[in-house]
Amino acid sequence: MELLPVHTPDGYDPLELLKPLAAALAGEGPAVAPHAVPGQVFEGTLPNDEIAAVISTSGSTGTPKQTMLSVDALAASAMGTAFALKAEGQWLLTLPVHYVAGFQVLVRSLFAGTQPWVMDASHGFTPESFTKAAAELTDRVRFTSLVPTQLHRLLTDPTPETLRLLRRFDRILLGGAPAGAALRSLARSHDLKITETYGMSETCGGCVYDGTPLDGVEITSVGGRLRIGGGVLADGYLGSASLTEEKFVFNSGRRWFVTDDAGDVALDGTVTVHGRLDDVIITGALKVSAARVTDVIEELPGVEQAMVIGISSEEWGSAVAAAIVGDVDAEVIRQAVHVELGAHAVPKAIVTLDAFPLLPGGKPDRRTVRALLERA
Structure with missing residues (x-):
């Protein structure tokens, strides 16, 4: 199957990705690979015709990996999100589409049949640009995805209009990093509808919402390390069969992604993430x-x-x-x-x-x- 690299530099209009992404999800076009690095080379062969996208991991703790996401995995993630939020609606895009959280805003919009709105990020993320974009949403049901740093900036001396528009969102997904007790308390004080998410590129983004796995997602803890199973799992890493074999394992007839995170799973399935395994400091x-x-x-x-x-x-x-x-x-x-x-x-x-x-x-x-x- 062919792969369509799409360079998404500053100033790129993410809505231009909608058409080729829709074709990839329908099996009528090549898999898309949005990326921020000019001339980036994607090495390796796609294993099957079901791959719709190749998304880089964040690289926050190491070299970014090219994660292959299938049509079925993206669909399972989008449907799981709609079920968890009890609605589909219009999304405001505030994150780069070459990372999974931003990319999923486009995917969810396509599956929901709604038109996303894109915040102007030409000068970075600012409360002013967010407020202006949020004011343009027209659907009755509205969602957005933010990282904690963005929400922190929005709630630092916010204008009444910024707060009004933040409260207008039916749900604000908050992920990418732990929110922290202070930010959670601040968001609650402003009556914002926040849902903290946990996930990664290998799980099509967030797959645990406020400690509860999405429908069809299973989480287990093996030796204190979290493993994730279900339809949202990636097909592996492009051009890295050995790493795919190491991180995506079979056990009890099921396929699991072995995370780098420590955590516990309660009897009712609720997940508590303690942080990365390497966040345990031995001093x-x-x-x-x-x-x-x-x-x-x-x-x-x-x-x-x-x-x-x-x-x-x-x-x-x-x-x-x-x-x-x-x-x-x-x-x-x-x-x-x-x-x-x-x-x-x-x-x-x-x-x-x-x-x-x-x-x-x-x-x-x-x-x-x-x-x-x-x-x-």
């Missing part, structure tokens, strides 16, 4: 949960966002380090973590930033933050 032979330290810091007055990372240390092997956005004294942070979690969890390095550096898809750039902390 001085003691284990520290980066997620728990983050929660403690984000509960402090004056802290808007926090990111906790393990950095190399000659003395400790790895040391706990924290980057924050906000206005709080470093000693207050250290005392709070010491009281809640113990001396071993106290950050050895703390940096304060005006905002987290971001990857093109809107996720925090962890590697850049780690480099800043290593130099602190």
Whole structure:
């Protein structure tokens, strides 16, 4: 089967992707491969004619992988979302379409038969551009997908019109990174209809909504590592049979994607994601949960966002380090973590930033933050 690479640089109109995407979903055209890198080469052979899209992973913690998504997987994801939201409607696109969260806005719109509206991102994501775009939606039922950094910007000294339009959305999907206790509380205080999602390119985007797997999705925890099964799974990685075999495994007659995330699954199927497995920092032979330290810091007055990372240390092997956005004294942070979690969890390095550096898809750039902390 043929593959149609589609360059989606700044200024590209994502709606131009709708026609070739519709053809791919109908089996009447080549699979589409939206990408942001000029001249990007997609190496490998598509395994079958059912592949509709090749989407890059975010690359937030490593080299991006080219994930093959079939018509059936994309359909299962779109239908699962409609079932979870109890409606189909018009979507506002605020994210790049070469990442799965933005791409899925187009997919859901095609399956729902609705016309998405695209925010002008020529000057990046701003509350002004979001508000202007949200005001253009015409359908009675309205949805959008945001990453936490975007919502944080929208709720930092928002105008009445921005708040009015945010409340007008029937549902705001929030994913790509943990929202954090402070942001969740702020969203609730403004009566926003937020649904936190968990998923990745390999699962056609979000497949767990507010801890509940989408219809047809099954989650299990093996040795504390989450595995995902169901119709939303990708067919593997283009040009990487060995990695496909490693990450997509068969067990008990079912196919599973082995994530890099730690988590638990309750008896009723509810999923709790604790963070990436490598977010467990072993410092001085003691284990520290980066997620728990983050929660403690984000509960402090004056802290808007926090990111906790393990950095190399000659003395400790790895040391706990924290980057924050906000206005709080470093000693207050250290005392709070010491009281809640113990001396071993106290950050050895703390940096304060005006905002987290971001990857093109809107996720925090962890590697850049780690480099800043290593130099602190």
